[in-house]
Amino acid sequence: MTQYTQSLKALMLAAALSLPAMAFAAEPVMMKDGVMADHKGMTLYTFDKDTTAGKSVCTGECAEYWPAFKAPADAKAEGDWTIVKRDDGTMQWAYKGKPLYYFKKDAKPGDKAGDKMKDVWHVITNSGPKM
Secondary structure (H helix, E strand, C coil), X not given: CCHHHHHHXXXXXXXXXXXXXXXXXXXXXXXXXXXXXXXXXXXXXXXCCCCXXXXXXXCCHHHHHCCECECCCCCCCECCEEEEECCCCCEEEEECCEECEXXXXXXXXXXXXXXXXXXXXXXXXXXXXXX
């Protein structure tokens, strides 16, 4: 066997062994400047009126201003991360039981225009969601 063939086999074995680790998805968010944001840097919020864990009450006009942080169809709940099935059938990420939302007026990554809006919308900080 040539050196090239052995190297190729070693590379293929390493790739195959790493596949199970790659099957686990990373958390759907990151902490940016002490605030929870999606991977594009857009701030995420919780809504005080979501009082039942795993249930979003922000629908209709509310959802136009506060779009849900959607979860893909193949998303899996793990640890503090759960999936909320919305009334319209779409899936939404929730953290510690609190559904997560964007704010329509946040134009760019890092914007937090919705924080404390009407005293019911809050950013999530390093200390967690407001409960």
